[in-house]
Amino acid sequence: MKRVKMLILLARRDAIGERVKITMRELADELGISPQSVLRLLDEMEGDGLIERFVEGKKTYVEITPKGLAFLEDLCDAISEVLYNGVIIGEVISGIGEGAYYVRQYSHLIKEYLGFEPYPGTLNVKVIFPKTVFDALCNVRPVILPGFVREGRTFGDVKAYRVRIGNVEGAIVIPSRTVHPPKIAEIVAPVYLRKELGLRDGSKITIRVVKE
The missing domain is CATH 1.10.10.10 (Winged helix-like DNA-binding domain superfamily/Winged helix DNA-binding domain)
Structure with missing residues (x-):
């Protein structure tokens, strides 16, 4: 030593x-x-x-x-x-209210590329360990949700990383133009995670990255 x-x-x-x-x-x-x-x-x-x-x-x-x-x-x-073995420990926090809108825009791609119909909203988690979201994901290849244009508005590519919280599978999504700092993980899932797992602001959770 x-x-x-x-x-x-x-x-x-x-x-x-x-x-x-x-x-x-x-x-x-x-x-x-x-x-x-x-x-x-x-x-x-x-x-x-x-x-x-x-x-x-x-x-x-x-x-x-x-x-x-x-x-x-x-x-x-x-x-x-x-x-940095794909485990994230974090604390549930409230988002800025835009998750539902973007999940709806990308729902067809989430279903096509990730295989589930997403709940219209995201679970926002402040990362406690490791230092940033990227530290936990650096050795994992993301699923790329390709960008598209809808009604004259451009939606960029999104990187999705499959994860598991308890017995629920979902994905951390990172937009190409994210407004969140790397200390915040945004998670989409087929269920309302707060209700399914009994979470509220301040709840501590463990997120495990699914390595394919």
Whole structure:
């Protein structure tokens, strides 16, 4: 764990691709350990090929090696696999009242591409975990609802991601010109989700992305 913290600290100090000046005292203060422990840790990490140290007079410089960078990349991949695995935890909120209108416009496409007749409205969920809607959907291929023109008005493409809330299947929909920030998930389903699942503003829910 101390090695991980040290590598992250050095990376934040821009020790990637170049040497950066360090002092044992500064690193000790940031890591919450003694300068002697920092020195031993740097010795071990250099011995394992994770960093390189360069001494010029009384100044010490450190650079993360390719092996150290590969270690960080593997760690990042492992963390992403655990955290960003298609699970969204959120809180039900009220929308701005436009969901029903747009669901009606796209209902024929939702039925054709997603296989269900949508309830005329959306469930709006403020994402608590992960940071944004996109973090949970980054490894999932969306179903594209193609744009169209109706009565002189253009409706753009919509990305739809199949999800499950409890035993109800629906989809997170993201218009090409969304007015919602990435912290808000808009969900369409064949039923009125608030009534079906007993939800109200403030209710905590878990959304699971269905990976095809």
